[in-house]
Amino acid sequence: MTVIQHLAQRTNPPRLWLLWRGDNDAWAATGLPGLLRVAAFEHPELAPSSIEICGTTPLEAILADLLAAGQPVTEIAWRHGVRHLARIHPGPGPDTSPMPGPVRPGGAYLVTGGLGGLGLLAVRWLAERGAGRIVVCGRTAPSETAAEELHALHAATGTDISLVLGDIADPVIADQAVKTAVNATGMLHGVLHAAGVVEDATLSTLTEDLTERVWRGKAEGAWTLHQATLTHDLDFFVLYSSIAGLLGSPGQGAYAAANTFLDAFAAWRRSHGLPATAIAWGAWSQFGRGQHLAQCNLIMITPADGTAALERILAEGQHCVAYSPIDAARWTAPYPALRHSTLLAPLLSDLPTPDDAPSPLREKVLAAGTDAERRHLIEEFIIDQVRDLLGGTHRHIGPHTGMVALGLDSLGAVQLQQRIQRALHTEVKPGVIWVKPSPASLAEWLLGQMGCSGSNKEESR
Ligand SMILES: NC(=O)c1ccc[n+]([C@@H]2O[C@H](COP(=O)([O-])OP(=O)(O)OC[C@H]3O[C@@H](n4cnc5c(N)ncnc54)[C@H](OP(=O)(O)O)[C@@H]3O)[C@@H](O)[C@H]2O)c1
Structure with missing residues (x-):
C-alpha cells in the first residue's frame, strides 16, 4: 500500500512488479492480488503486475519477465519451474x-454476518432446507425487520x-x-461466513485503520x-x-485484498484436508450491500438465483468459484489499459481494442476553429462527466466551479x-x-496536452 502510494506521487513512475513466495503460508501476501487488481484500475500508469514463486x-x-518490454498488466505464478498466467x-x-442437497435435515449450522442482507438469505435457505439449529452471529442486535424474519422462519420451519x-x-x-451452534449430539455441520464490512477508499487515501476495519x-x-x-x-x-477481489474494483483496495485472502484461505484449508468453498459473488439485488449497483445498470444476482447457485456450488463440491453475471466490458469500459490485462483478456476478447475506437469529442475539438471553441467543448464534457459522477446532481456546475468543493x-x-x-x-x-480543480483550468491544461494551445509545455505537477 505504501509503495503504491509512494509511486503514485511520482511524475514518471516506474512499472510496479511485486514478487512474493507463495509456498510459505505468507498470509499477508494473499491480499496482494486484490490490492494489485484495484491498482490496475486506479493507477494504470504503474501497470501493476506480480510474480508469485513456489518451489525452485x-x-x-x-x-526475463521483469525485463520484457511492453508486457501488459499480468499475474504470473512460477510453480516448481512451470510458468502459469x-x-x-x-x-x-x-x-x-x-x-x-448440501443441508442435512436436523443439522446444525453457523452463519456469521447472519443479520445482514445475504446472511439472512442464507439463514432462510438453511431453515427451509430443514436445518435443525442455526446460530446467527453479528455485532449489533437485529433490526426489527430481521428479528421478525427470524421469528417467522422459526414458526414456519421449526x-x-x-x-x-x-x-x-x-x-x-x-x-x-460454535458451542451454541452444536446440536444435542455435539455436532456442527456447516459454516457460512458472510460477515464483512464494506468501506471504500482509493489506494492513495487508504489508511491502516480502514484496512484493519475491513479485514477484521x-x-x-x-x-x-x-x-x-x-x-x-x-x-x-x-x-x-467478492468479484471485487477477482476482477479488481476501483476504490475498494482494502475490500478486494480481504476477499482474495478468503479465496486463498479456502485453497489452504483444502490443501490441509478441510472443507472450504470461497464464492466470489457479484452484486445481489434486493438484499445486502450491492443493491446500489443496480443504478449502474449492472446485471444483478437475484436472491432466488443466488440461493440456487449457493446450493448448486456446494452440491458440486466446488472450492473456489465466482458467481457473477458481470458484464466485463461495461465494468472495464472507463479503464482502457485493462483491456490488455492477461487476467481479464479472456472475458474481453470479442471487443475492439479501445485505442482503435473513434473518439467523437477528440475529432470535434481538433476540428474546432478557435481556442475558445475548443476550450468550451472540453469544459462542457468535463461538466457533464462531473455531474454524472456526482450522481446527476442538480447543483450549478460552471467552468470555474471547484470540482472538489x-x-x-x-x-x-x-x-x-x-x-x-x-x-x-x-x-x-x-x-x-x-x-x-475547475473545468476551465483542466480544459486549458488538456488543450496544452493535445498541443492545441500555447500552454502545451505545462507540467501536471
Ligand atoms: N451484497 C452483495 O452484493 C455482495 C457481493 C459480493 C460479496 N458480498 C459479501 O457477502 C457478505 C455479506 O454481504 P451483505 O451485502 O449481506 O453485507 P451486510 O448486509 O453489510 O452484512 C454483513 C454483516 O456482517 C456483520 N459483520 C461485520 N463485521 C463483523 C464482525 N467482525 N463480526 C461479526 N459480524 C460482523 C455486519 O453486522 P454488524 O455490523 O452488526 O456486525 C453485517 O450484518 C460480505 O462478506 C460481502 O463482502 C456481498
Whole structure:
C-alpha cells in the first residue's frame, strides 16, 4: 500500500512488479492480488503486475519477465519451474441436473454476518432446507425487520434459531458461537461466513485503520472460525468472497485484498484436508450491500438465483468459484489499459481494442476553429462527466466551479481522469485534477496536452 502510494506521487513512475513466495503460508501476501487488481484500475500508469514463486525457479526465467518490454498488466505464478498466467474464463451455464442437497435435515449450522442482507438469505435457505439449529452471529442486535424474519422462519420451519452477538474475529466470540451452534449430539455441520464490512477508499487515501476495519470481520473472522471449528467434521465451510477481489474494483483496495485472502484461505484449508468453498459473488439485488449497483445498470444476482447457485456450488463440491453475471466490458469500459490485462483478456476478447475506437469529442475539438471553441467543448464534457459522477446532481456546475468543493472525491477523480483520457485519447496524469480543480483550468491544461494551445509545455505537477 505504501509503495503504491509512494509511486503514485511520482511524475514518471516506474512499472510496479511485486514478487512474493507463495509456498510459505505468507498470509499477508494473499491480499496482494486484490490490492494489485484495484491498482490496475486506479493507477494504470504503474501497470501493476506480480510474480508469485513456489518451489525452485531459475532466476533467469523471472528476470526475463521483469525485463520484457511492453508486457501488459499480468499475474504470473512460477510453480516448481512451470510458468502459469492467471486468467479469468467464463464458466459453463448453470447445471440444472438434480443433485443431493448440501443441508442435512436436523443439522446444525453457523452463519456469521447472519443479520445482514445475504446472511439472512442464507439463514432462510438453511431453515427451509430443514436445518435443525442455526446460530446467527453479528455485532449489533437485529433490526426489527430481521428479528421478525427470524421469528417467522422459526414458526414456519421449526428450526431453532439463536443469536450470538459479538465480533467474530474475537476467538472468545467464535468459540461461543460454535458451542451454541452444536446440536444435542455435539455436532456442527456447516459454516457460512458472510460477515464483512464494506468501506471504500482509493489506494492513495487508504489508511491502516480502514484496512484493519475491513479485514477484521472477513479475514481475521475466517481465521478464528477455522480455529474454533477444527474439531468438527464439517460438511461445508463457505467464505463469502467478492468479484471485487477477482476482477479488481476501483476504490475498494482494502475490500478486494480481504476477499482474495478468503479465496486463498479456502485453497489452504483444502490443501490441509478441510472443507472450504470461497464464492466470489457479484452484486445481489434486493438484499445486502450491492443493491446500489443496480443504478449502474449492472446485471444483478437475484436472491432466488443466488440461493440456487449457493446450493448448486456446494452440491458440486466446488472450492473456489465466482458467481457473477458481470458484464466485463461495461465494468472495464472507463479503464482502457485493462483491456490488455492477461487476467481479464479472456472475458474481453470479442471487443475492439479501445485505442482503435473513434473518439467523437477528440475529432470535434481538433476540428474546432478557435481556442475558445475548443476550450468550451472540453469544459462542457468535463461538466457533464462531473455531474454524472456526482450522481446527476442538480447543483450549478460552471467552468470555474471547484470540482472538489462540489464533492468529487479521490475515486471520482480517478474515474474522471480515465473518462477524459478515453474521450480525448490523451494521457492525463492521476493527480492533475487536484492541481487543475475547475473545468476551465483542466480544459486549458488538456488543450496544452493535445498541443492545441500555447500552454502545451505545462507540467501536471
Ligand atoms: N451484497 C452483495 O452484493 C455482495 C457481493 C459480493 C460479496 N458480498 C459479501 O457477502 C457478505 C455479506 O454481504 P451483505 O451485502 O449481506 O453485507 P451486510 O448486509 O453489510 O452484512 C454483513 C454483516 O456482517 C456483520 N459483520 C461485520 N463485521 C463483523 C464482525 N467482525 N463480526 C461479526 N459480524 C460482523 C455486519 O453486522 P454488524 O455490523 O452488526 O456486525 C453485517 O450484518 C460480505 O462478506 C460481502 O463482502 C456481498
